[in-house]
Amino acid sequence: xxxxxxxxxxxxxxxxxxxxxxxxxxxxxxxxxxxxxxxxxxxxxxxxxxxxxxxxxxxxxxxxxxxxxxxxxxxxxxxxxxxxxxxxxxxxxxxxxxxxxxxxxxxxxxxxxxxxxxxxxxxxxxxxxxxxxxxxxxxxxxxxxxxxxxxxxxxxxxxxxxxxxxxxxxxxxxxxxxxxxxxxxxxxxxxxxxxxxxxxxxxxxxxxxxxxxxxxxxxxxxxxxxxxxxxxxxxxxxxxxxxxxxxxxxxxxxxxxxxxxxxxxxxxxxxxxxxxxxxxxxxxxxxxxxxxxxxxxxxxxxxxxxxxxxxxxxxxxxxxxxxxxxxxxxxxxxxxxxxxxxxxxxxxxxxxxxxxxxxxxxxxxxxxxxxxxxxxxxxxxxxxxxxxxxxxxxxxxxxxxxxxxxxxx
Amino acid sequence: xxxxxxxxxxxxxxxxxxxxxxxxxxxxxxxxxxxxxxxxxxxxxxxxxxxxxxxxxxxxxxxxxxxxxxxxxxxxxxxxxxxxxxxxxxxxxxxxxxxxxxxxxxxxxxxxxxxxxxxxxxxxxxxxxxxxxxxxxxxxxxxxxxxxxxxxxxxxxxxxxxxxxxxxxxxxxxxxxxxxxxxxxxxxxxxxxxxxxxxxxxxxxxxxxxxxxxxxxxxxxxxxxxxxxxxxxxxxxxxxxxxxxxxxxxxxxxxxxxxxxxxxxxxxxxxxxxxxxxxxxxxxxxxxxxxxxxxxxxxxxxxxxxxxxxxxxxxxxxxxxxxxxxxxxxxxxxxxxxxxxxxxxxxxxxxxxxxxxxxxxxxxxxxxxxxxxxxxxxxxxxxxxxxxxxxxxxxxxxxxxxxxxxxxxxxxxxxxxxxxxxxxxxxxxxxxxxxxxxxxxxxxxxxxxxxxxxxxxxxxxxxxxxxxxxxxxxxxxxxxxxxxxxxxxxxxxxxxxxxxxxxx
Numbered sequence: 001x002x003x004x005x006x007x008x009x010x011x012x013x014x015x016x017x018x019x020x021x022x023x024x025x026x027x028x029x030x031x032x033x034x035x036x037x038x039x040x041x042x043x044x045x046x047x048x049x050x051x052x053x054x055x056x057x058x059x060x061x062x063x064x065x066x067x068x069x070x071x072x073x074x075x076x077x078x079x080x081x082x083x084x085x086x087x088x089x090x091x092x093x094x095x096x097x098x099x100x101x102x103x104x105x106x107x108x109x110x111x112x113x114x115x116x117x118x119x120x121x122x123x124x125x126x127x128x129x130x131x132x133x134x135x136x137x138x139x140x141x142x143x144x145x146x147x148x149x150x151x152x153x154x155x156x157x158x159x160x161x162x163x164x165x166x167x168x169x170x171x172x173x174x175x176x177x178x179x180x181x182x183x184x185x186x187x188x189x190x191x192x193x194x195x196x197x198x199x200x201x202x203x204x205x206x207x208x209x210x211x212x213x214x215x216x217x218x219x220x221x222x223x224x225x226x227x228x229x230x231x232x233x234x235x236x237x238x239x240x241x242x243x244x245x246x247x248x249x250x251x252x253x254x255x256x257x258x259x260x261x262x263x264x265x266x267x268x269x270x271x272x273x274x275x276x277x278x279x280x281x282x283x284x285x286x287x288x289x290x291x292x293x294x295x296x297x298x299x300x301x302x303x304x305x306x307x308x309x310x311x312x313x314x315x316x317x318x319x320x321x322x323x324x325x326x327x328x329x330x331x332x333x334x335x336x337x338x339x340x341x342x343x344x345x346x347x348x349x350x351x352x353x354x355x356x357x358x359x360x361x362x363x364x365x366x367x368x369x370x371x372x373x374x375x376x377x378x379x380x381x382x383x384x385x386x387x388x389x390x391x392x393x394x395x396x397x398x399x400x401x402x403x404x405x406x407x408x409x
Numbered sequence: 410x411x412x413x414x415x416x417x418x419x420x421x422x423x424x425x426x427x428x429x430x431x432x433x434x435x436x437x438x439x440x441x442x443x444x445x446x447x448x449x450x451x452x453x454x455x456x457x458x459x460x461x462x463x464x465x466x467x468x469x470x471x472x473x474x475x476x477x478x479x480x481x482x483x484x485x486x487x488x489x490x491x492x493x494x495x496x497x498x499x500x501x502x503x504x505x506x507x508x509x510x511x512x513x514x515x516x517x518x519x520x521x522x523x524x525x526x527x528x529x530x531x532x533x534x535x536x537x538x539x540x541x542x543x544x545x546x547x548x549x550x551x552x553x554x555x556x557x558x559x560x561x562x563x564x565x566x567x568x569x570x571x572x573x574x575x576x577x578x579x580x581x582x583x584x585x586x587x588x589x590x591x592x593x594x595x596x597x598x599x600x601x602x603x604x605x606x607x608x609x610x611x612x613x614x615x616x617x618x619x620x621x622x623x624x625x626x627x628x629x630x631x632x633x634x635x636x637x638x639x640x641x642x643x644x645x646x647x648x649x650x651x652x653x654x655x656x657x658x659x660x661x662x663x664x665x666x667x668x669x670x671x672x673x674x675x676x677x678x679x680x681x682x683x684x685x686x687x688x689x690x691x692x693x694x695x696x697x698x699x700x701x702x703x704x705x706x707x708x709x710x711x712x713x714x715x716x717x718x719x720x721x722x723x724x725x726x727x728x729x730x731x732x733x734x735x736x737x738x739x740x741x742x743x744x745x746x747x748x749x750x751x752x753x754x755x756x757x758x759x760x761x762x763x764x765x766x767x768x769x770x771x772x773x774x775x776x777x778x779x780x781x782x783x784x785x786x787x788x789x790x791x792x793x794x795x796x797x798x799x800x801x802x803x804x805x806x807x808x809x810x811x812x813x814x815x816x817x818x819x820x821x822x823x824x825x826x827x828x829x830x831x832x833x834x835x836x837x838x839x840x841x842x843x844x845x846x847x848x849x850x851x852x853x854x855x856x857x858x859x860x861x862x863x864x865x866x867x868x869x870x871x872x873x874x875x876x877x878x879x880x881x882x883x884x885x886x887x888x889x890x891x892x893x894x895x896x897x898x899x900x901x902x903x904x905x906x907x908x909x910x911x912x913x
Contacts, residue, residue, distance in 0.1 A: 014836055021838055024749055025723040026742035030735060055740030099728030100735060127728065157732060 026055065029094035032071060032156025035141030036118050037107035039077045046110075046117070048084040049075035049142040050096065051156045070153045073145055081121040098127040102160030104134045104177070105196065107141035111224060111231035119184050122177060130178040133163040135194035136224035136231060144196055149218040159218060163194060170244055170253035171237045172223055184229075188349035190342040191226040192243065195234050225342045232340035235332065242332025245293050245325055245380075246276040246345055254300065257324055260316035265304025269297040269321055271382060278350045282358060287351045289376045293325055297384040302393035310389050322380040329378045341372050414508040419452055419527040426454060429514055436517075441470060443526070445479040445494055446487075452525040459520030461539025468500035469522065469535060491526055495533060503536035515593065542567065548650040548672075550817060555692040561650045565595050565669035571652035572599060572667075576659060580604075583667075586617050594625040595669040599655070604662040606895040609859055613664055613677065628673040631666060638856040642826060644818040645858040647679040654688045662896025678859035680866075680893055682878045684819035685709055690881045698881035706879060708810035712823045715807035716753040717834040717842055719800055724749045725838035741797040750835035752796045756804040757827065759786050764808075861893045883907075 029052035039045035054072045074092060078084030088096060106118055122128050137144040145156075152158030166172045175193045183189040199219040223240040225232050235243070244251055252272040259265045274295040280287045297318070306313060336342050348367050352359045363370065415422055423438065430436060439453040453470070479497070484490045495504060507513060513523050513532050520538035545567075548560030561568045569583050580602040587593050598617065600610060616635040625631060628648055636645045649655055650672045655665045658676045666675040676683075685705040690698035722730055723738055730738065745752060763782045770778055787805075790796045807827065814820040826849065833841035854864045866874025871892050876882040885906035890896045 014833070014841075017836055019724075019748075019750075019835055022724045022748070022750075022835070023727075024742065025727050025730075025735065026739045026745070028727060028739075030727070030732070030739070032732075053736050053739075055736050055743060097727060100732045102732070154736070 028097045031101045033103040035105040035145045051145045105137045105141040111136045132177045137196045188346045192223045195224040197221040227342040242329040257320040259304035261306040262304040268301035271295045291378045293380040325380040326378045444476045450527045455522040472498035553689045561672040575656040589625040592624040597667040599665040604896045647676040648673045662894035678861040684816040687815040708813040712811035719803035744794045
C-alpha cells in the first residue's frame, strides 16, 4: 500500500510541472536583429528596436501573395535595455526569443557615449549567442533595422550573411560578440566594430527608373574604432584595410599593383598565409615597434605584359606589393594612433610580454600618453609563388608587335 | 468402463474406443477379415483427414486381405502369427504394438492408423499420417534478396528436415516435447550437442517441462511462458520463419524451438542487437552488410524518437533549429489550433489506425486505405490547417523507420514506446526526452535472456562480440563463436582464412 502510494506520488511529480517552459514555435517572436540607441527624448534612456521575423502563412506552398512584410519592427524605451525589452510585450503578440538573433547594431550617439551596458546585457543573457555580429550604425540604429540588406527575405538574416562574407573583401575585421567581448574585457586591446552606412547606388545599377525598384541598401563602410568604452571615430574602408593585414587572421587579401615596366596596367595578387609579427625594442626607455608581415602571393590577374625575366619580374612585383602593404598599414596606424589614440593593434601587450619589468614598473602608467607618440616601423615580405609566374598573360597581338620567341622565359 | 488396457474382445475394444474418441463424422471404423489368419476379424481405426487413404488401401488393407496363406511353422501362438503377418506383408515403414489406451488414442488423433485383431490383447499402431500441407514458399514476413527462398511450414517434420538439410552435423539433436494438455502440440528443441552450452540446455528443458497449459497454438504461446522479464515491453526471444536463420543460430550455439502448426520458430537466447540483424547482412559483402546495420540502427532510433524530437524542437528548444528552418516550421504552424504535442499525438494515432486498417482490410479494398491515408489525412489535414506540414514529415519518417526493423515484434515494441516518450517530452522538454531514453536503456541493460545479458555485447562490453553486432566483419575475421551463447566449442574456423595471393 505504502509502495503504491509512493509510486503514485512519484509519477504525479512528472505531471506537476505541466508542460513547463513549453512555447509553440509559431507563438514566439524570433529576433532577427536588434538596434540600441539613446532615446531621442531622454538621453538617459535606451531606445531598443527589435526586428522580429514574421513568418508568412503557407510560406512553403508559395502562392505568390506577399501582402505581409516578412519582418515586424518594434521599439520601446527604458532606463535599462532589459526594461525596454520587457516593455515590448505591451504590444507584441509573440513572446520574444533571442536565440536566433543575427545582428546587434549600436547607434552612433550611444557608441560615442558608452557601450558598456550594451556589452553587459548581451553577454548576460543566456539566450543570446556569442556568434552574433556587432556593428555601429552611422546614425540611428533603428533606421538600419528598417532598411533592407542583401537579397534575403529577412533583412536581419541577410545582414548577418553580409557580415559573414566580409572576410572576402579584405577590408574589415570580423566583429562578432565573442571577439568584441574579449577585446572589451582585455587590458590591452581596443575594440573595433563594423561601421554601417546607407548607400543607394550600390545595387541594381542598370535600372533607369530608380526610386521605386531600388531601396537604400545597408553597406559595411569600414570600421568604428573604440577607446575603452567610447567610440573615437571611423576608419574608411581604405583605412581599415591596414588593420586587416595585422589582425585579420586567416584572411586572404587581394592587392592590385602596377605591372613592372607598364605602370598603367595592373596585376591582382591574392596574398594568402598572412602572418603578422610585432616586436618591440626599448630605446631610451621608449618602446619602438616593428610590424612584420609575411605571406605568399598568387597572381590572379595580369592585365599587362612585360618582357622581364621571371626572377626580375618576381622581385619587382614583390617589391611593389610590399611597398603597398607598408603604406596601407601606415595609413591605418597613423589614424588610430595619432587621431583616435586607440591601441587596436595591442602594441601595449607586446611591450608587456617582451619587457615585463619595465611595463609593470613604468610604461604601464604612461602608456596612454606614450602610445600616440611611439615609433612603429612596418616591414613586409611577400613571396610570389613561382608556379604562378610561368603563365604568360594574354596579349593583344593586333596592337603590340611582339614576337613569339621573345618569351619572358 | 474400467478397462485400462486392450482386452481380447474386439467388440469390447471398439465400444471402449467409441466411448473415448466418439463416433465423429471423420472417425473411420473399418471391419475387415484377414484370410491368412483363418478369417480372423480385425478392426482398422483412423481419422479420415489425417491419414493417407491410398497408402492405407494399397499397403495395409490390401496385403491383410490377400488370400495367400501364411505358413505357421514354428509359431507358438496367435500373437506371434499376427506379428509375422505384419512383418512380412505390411508395406509401411513403421509400426509398433501397444496395450495402452492412451497411446492408442494419441496415435489415432495425431493421424496414425490403429489395427485391432479379435482375440488379441494388443493393438498395432501403423504410421501412415498423410494430411495436406502447403508447399514450401517464400518466407513472406522476412524477405531477403539474396538468400534461400524456402520458409518454414506448418508441419514440424518438414521444418526439421529443412534444418537437417542445412546442418549435417552428427550431433544435431531434435529433442521432442508434447505440450498442451488438449492440443498435445509437438515441440522440438533443436540444438547441436557439441556446441550448445549444457546449463542453457537444461534451463530451456526445465522451462519447457514446466509448462502446464491447455493449448499451444502459436509460437508466442511458448514465448510468453518461458521468457525472462515478462513485464518488459521488448521481446526477449527472436522468432523466424527462415530455416537459414535458424540454422545460423544453431551454429552459433543457440537453441531453436520448432512448434508444430506454425511456421514461426523461436531462437534463444537473444540479445537486443539480434533484432536489427538479418541473414541478408551475411549474404551481401561485409561493407554493405555493415552499412545496412547502421542504417537500421539509425532507423530504430528514429522510429521511437521522430515525433518526440519534433515536439522537443518546436515547443521547447527552438534555438536548436537553424534560423531558416525555424522560420519555415513557424510559418507552417500558423493558424494550427493545437499545441505541437497534440498535433504529434493525433498524427501518430492516425498512422497507427491506418496501419491496422491496412492489415485487417480485405485485399481488394487496399487502395482505399492508401487514398484515404495519403490524401485525406496527409495532405488534407495540412491544407485544412489542422496540423503543420512538418509533423506529417516527422510522423512519416518514424513510420518508415519502424518498418526497417527486421523483427516485427521489436518494431511493434518500438512503435508502442514512442507514445510514452512523446508525453514525457511534452511534459519536461529535453529532460523528459533524455530521461525516457535513459530509463529505457537502463531497463534494456538490466534484463537477461536465458542468462545472457540482453544488452551485450555493449553492456557488459565484449570486444569479440562487436565483430557481428553493429558492423558485420569479414567472414575470415570471425574465427571464434559469439560469446553470447557461451558455447562449449569456441572455435568456429581457422584463424588465417584471409585470402591472399600467397596462401595455397
